[in-house]
Amino acid sequence: MISNGSEKTVAKLHVNGGTKEVMIRSADTLLHTLREQLGLTGAKRACENGDCGACTVLVNGEPHHSCLSLTIETINKSISTIESLLDSPIQKTFIEKWAIQCGYCTPGFILNCHALAEKHPDADDSVIEEWMESNLCRCTGYHEIKEAIGAVLAEAKNNPAS
Ligand code: FES
């Protein structure tokens, strides 16, 4: 389906519950495809080296650094970006807890937190800290982010279907 080198080929991606057609090269990163082809700019371009987590998206429910993921490897997988959580309770919790300042890191933290709440709603502080090590914030000092994550997990535990 995909050719070698720089030649572009049509591929279908499952993004945010829909199917989108994109033109990709074999070396294109998922971050590049999401932002430049699909206009999903919630995944942020920062270090592009796997260090900061600003580019985090979910692939089959697992957090991935999209700057290090090849688009070609996500064909037939389910991709979720921050745009899928617009006006969600988790977004509102981050706002209510003041877990956002400049906001550049926020999409990555919210998606990572969403995956944690789905997979490990009983996570204790040490698990939360370990889970969030993949994401950096230059503004908040993390205290408010941890509070927001704690509130999201408490809600997930009390209302598993929400
Ligand atoms: S931009 Fe992907 S980890 Fe920093």
Ligand code: FES
């Ligand atoms: S809110 Fe600015 S980097 Fe986290």
